[in-house]
Amino acid sequence: MPSRRELFRCAVVGIAVTTALGAGALAWSSTLLGEYSVMTMGGGHDVDTAAGGHSGHSAGVPGAGEASGTGGATGAVSVTSLIADPDRPADVRVELVAREGTVEVPGGRSIEGYTVNGTSPGPEIRAEQGDLVEVEFVNESVADGATLHWHGIDVPNAADGVAGITQDAVPVGGRHVYRFVAEDAGTYWYHSHQVSHVQVERGLLGAIVIEPAATSGPSGDAASRDVTALLHVYGGQHTLNGRVADERVEAEPGETVRVRVINTDQGTASVWSAEPFRVVATDGHDVNRPSDVEGQRLLIPAGGRADVSVRAPAAGHVVRLHVGGARSMVIGDASAPEASAPPVRQPKETLDLLAYGAPTPLSFDASAPDRSYDYVIARRFGIIDGRPGNFWTINGRMFPDVPMFDVTEGDVVVMHLRNDSGDVHPMHLHGHHVVVLSRDGVAASGSPWVVDSLDVHPGESYDIAFVADNPGIWSDHCHTLPHAVDGLIAHVMYEGVTTPFTINGDAGNRPE
DSSP: OOOHHHHHHHHHHHHHHHHHHHHHHHHHHHTOOOSBOGGGTTTTOBOOGGGOSSOSBOSSOTTTTBBOSSSSTTOOEEGGGOOSOTTSOOSEEEEEEEEEEEEOOTTSOOEEEEEETTBSSEEEEEEETTOEEEEEEEESSOTTOBOOEEETOOOOGGGSOOBTTTBOOBOTTOEEEEEEEOOSOEEEEEEOOSSHHHHTTTTOEEEEEEEOOGGGOOSSSOOSEEEEEEEEEETTEEEETTBSSOEEEEOOTTOEEEEEEEEOSSSOEEEEESSOBEEEEETTEEOSSOOOBOSOBEEEOTTOEEEEEEEOOSTTOEEEEEETTTEEEEEEOTTSOGGGSOOOOOOSSBOOTTSOSOOOOOSSOTTSOSEEEEEEEEEEEEEETTEEEEEEEETTEETTSOOEEEEOTTOEEEEEEEEOSSSOEEEEETTOOEEEEEETTEEOOSSOOEESEEEEOTTOEEEEEEEOOSOSEEEEEESSHHHHHTTOEEEEEETTEEOOOOBSSTTOOOOO
């Protein structure tokens, strides 16, 4: 028979366990989000100034640096009104039909996923700079609903395609029209922003290329041939333009070929070659005076793009450009055997875009910003929407109590990104491009490095800047999409802008 002391000890342990379970159950139920609006995120608290030396502050702007959960709740401008000119006729019209079912992967095995107009990737859209693009999106059979987000294109907020923020997810049988002016020539892509960690991975995506206006001249290094290299992994199969195979590009000796590399996958992609190449654009923005890259690899973050120029070799030969590691673009004489350019090992040295190309003045002064924010990424144990786990934090706070970065139209905004989480994060800001000012305190010394998707490695810090010139409510999140599901998402909110849409409501909006 147990002693009185043992019985007492068991009773104490039992009470402790019961108390812990009760508290856990309470915490669990208290974090079941239910229906909510991004307007309430952040809870109205200040940005966590203890997270780093760049605490939220501004150059004399009242309220700057505050992480507001209201962010313009008293304003009268809805995201639905932030649209392209409704009276202007479209220059480019496209219908895209999303279906749920089998994705045929040429050269590989088929998977269950999503197609756009019957294929994945979906059809490439081409437009000219200045065109008004109109896309009618039809959801034929995607059970969870779907949207289209124009990754890297600074569209009006109503066209951003984020379920629960700028629209409701399009249900089965529904339609939605997106309209935007293709302001910036460059390489971009489109994808669903509804249950995106599933729908993007399984193929609801495609490329969009905006060519320079005829009056503006060539963009970057002049190229006589222009090809797309869209990278995606379907069920573990690395593909190039939807195929498990290398791609041949016929080119005359001495001809310059522009290869538009689009990384639609969840991890960083590498580009390299045994022959010199040039990086002529990043995320749709030209590099000033690019030089030959030799013996180095170019890294492209998840969601990022890079335009690379390659010169075709002499007759009877080809150049092999490794894209993504598993596949290659083989460029040159169509009659030359691929064996004339065998695969080569990936270089260990990485091209530093912070010092690549030649400097040129920025279009704005980032030395005296109107608003300055920290964005410090870490992780800790907690519960999100009833799920316990080791989740990401932003400025020490866990989703949905994460900062809301308030701005006013015209502000120059500087953000200090710091990654204390132990994992790499490709950070993507919607509706804007940022210029990289410094990394780990070292100032940029090359061409302005302009991006919308930026890999921040463990222990790294970046200072980035942008002009708040596109009113709306904009996601600012990690494009390793499962990370966004686990809370690595914040928003830039313009003063006076509101949204009528909610997440987890009757419309079933689940943007990540």
